[in-house]
Amino acid sequence: MAQNDLNKVPQLIIIGGSSGSLEATFAILSVLKPSFELPIVLILHRNNVADNGLVNLLSMKTHLQVKEADEKDQIEPGWLYIAPPDYHLLLETDGSISLDASEKVHYSRPSIDVSFETAAVAYGKDLYAILLSGANADGAQGLARIKENGGTVIVQDPKEAFVPYMPEKAMELITVDYVLDAANIAALLNELTS
Amino acid sequence: MIATENLENLLLEISIRYGYDFTQYSRASLQRRVASFVAKERIHNFAELRHRIMNDGHYFTLFVEEVTVNVTEMFRDANFYKALRSTVLPVLATYPFIRIWHAGCSTGEEVYSMAILLKEAGLLQKSLLYATDINQTVVEKARSGLFSMQTMQQNSENYIKAGGQGEFSAYYSANYNLARFDESLSSRMVFSTHNLVSDASFNEFQLILCRNVLIYFDKDLQNKVLETMDKSLDSLGFLALGSKESIRFSPIDKQYIQIDNKEKIWRKTI
Ligand SMILES: C[S@@+](CC[C@H](N)C(=O)[O-])C[C@H]1O[C@@H](n2cnc3c(N)ncnc32)[C@H](O)[C@@H]1O
Numbered sequence: 001m002a003q004n005d006l007n008k009v010p011q012l013i014i015i016g017g018s019s020g021s022l023e024a025t026f027a028i029l030s031v032l033k034p035s036f037e038l039p040i041v042l043i044l045h046r047n048n049v050a051d052n053g054l055v056n057l058l059s060m061k062t063h064l065q066v067k068e069a070d071e072k073d074q075i076e077p078g079w080l081y082i083a084p085p086d087y088h089l090l091l092e093t094d095g096s097i098s099l100d101a102s103e104k105v106h107y108s109r110p111s112i113d114v115s116f117e118t119a120a121v122a123y124g125k126d127l128y129a130i131l132l133s134g135a136n137a138d139g140a141q142g143l144a145r146i147k148e149n150g151g152t153v154i155v156q157d158p159k160e161a162f163v164p165y166m167p168e169k170a171m172e173l174i175t176v177d178y179v180l181d182a183a184n185i186a187a188l189l190n191e192l193t194s
Numbered sequence: 195m196i197a198t199e200n201l202e203n204l205l206l207e208i209s210i211r212y213g214y215d216f217t218q219y220s221r222a223s224l225q226r227r228v229a230s231f232v233a234k235e236r237i238h239n240f241a242e243l244r245h246r247i248m249n250d251g252h253y254f255t256l257f258v259e260e261v262t263v264n265v266t267e268m269f270r271d272a273n274f275y276k277a278l279r280s281t282v283l284p285v286l287a288t289y290p291f292i293r294i295w296h297a298g299c300s301t302g303e304e305v306y307s308m309a310i311l312l313k314e315a316g317l318l319q320k321s322l323l324y325a326t327d328i329n330q331t332v333v334e335k336a337r338s339g340l341f342s343m344q345t346m347q348q349n350s351e352n353y354i355k356a357g358g359q360g361e362f363s364a365y366y367s368a369n370y371n372l373a374r375f376d377e378s379l380s381s382r383m384v385f386s387t388h389n390l391v392s393d394a395s396f397n398e399f400q401l402i403l404c405r406n407v408l409i410y411f412d413k414d415l416q417n418k419v420l421e422t423m424d425k426s427l428d429s430l431g432f433l434a435l436g437s438k439e440s441i442r443f444s445p446i447d448k449q450y451i452q453i454d455n456k457e458k459i460w461r462k463t464i
Contacts, residue, residue, distance in 0.1 A: 070438060070440070071409045071438055071439070072413060072443075084438055086437075087409075087438060090220070090222035090223055090226070091222060092220065092221060092222050093198075093221065093222075098220040098221075098222050098223055098409065099409050099438050100220075100222075100223045100226075100263065100409065100410070101263060101265055101406045101409070101436075102223070102226075102227075102263040102265055103265055114226070117226075118222040118225075118226070121195065121222075121225070122222070
């Protein structure tokens, strides 16, 4: 399965998830080694609640610094950026973040596809994308674009996913590079920086 | 997707031919919009896109409609409107006449929300709301005072969350699919096209709203537009931005204080 060359260090990790993905996100983040410094962008479907709760929750699970992304944020190592509610998060080729309040995609804003598709263009092969649990088709198309552009795509094992629909949808559309449970996704990420 | 170089050239040519300068718009969003325009219009290649835009003014108008993001709703961000009601309106109430500018008003939902707020505070009669947008089609829609009935449920919920004091449905009459908003509201509004990139300030206002417009601009353009806003604002006037926008990195920041540490409302201190 893993045809990709593990030696290449990506510049960005991008994670998308919908229902049932928070647990998996915690499981991954909480076991990242202290030496893991790659920036992570996290796109989770939320119910439009503009709470800082998620930032606080995630901060407790990871040594990375966590913030809700602001427009024009320059992506830095050691940081985890969360897409703010009710905005799409777009990755620019200059390594910055843009926000956009355009139409929902797959009934979602933020949409995982929007972030994945722009990340595919901005990062090409220097990108690892992870799609987690969810009851929505969002993310599959974006993973396809990442794949086309040479990035590495990983889906949470549908057997483990709380709602398998989202990773399954992606597996129907493309040949993903890895199908892993949360613990092994974390292990893979840890290997990247060792 | 359009190759980066082609897009850059097209933007330059558009700027020369039509005077609409999109060269300082955030690229990732613009790329998405252009790609969706190309798909909708079934355009086969870049040469065709360029040819049609450069040779047909109507087609260019369609292009502008697609690349500008016009998504909006009434009382978007309930807490923002609560803050306007509790903190800004009491100050405006002390003026003999109130002028407000909605820059980037899109289809007008924000303007009608503001008019309702002013009406409930007993200030509408001494207010004028200037509403502008680069996109002529949305300005005309805003001017019509007609909104889809399908959005009224959401608008009504937002109104209640924003502390609305009356019955939301009292502000419009339903006619099949359309809600026609009360003339007492629209009679205090002035609509016009205005391009924030190239057009100067045109009045002195006590309150300017420019919400969810700056996120589409690069930093230099943001600063330029903020300076236009600053010039158009009376001393001690208020500037309101979208929930993810800020004046923090702009030179005008020094002359402003944020009146509410959560909502994006600043007051000019000079
Ligand atoms: C997302 S809408 C914001 C509507 C409303 N203010 C809100 O927050 O709901 C952004 C608007 O900015 C307008 N816009 C984009 N570029 C502009 C420019 N250069 N000058 C004036 N308006 C512009 C678009 O046409 C669009 O209607």
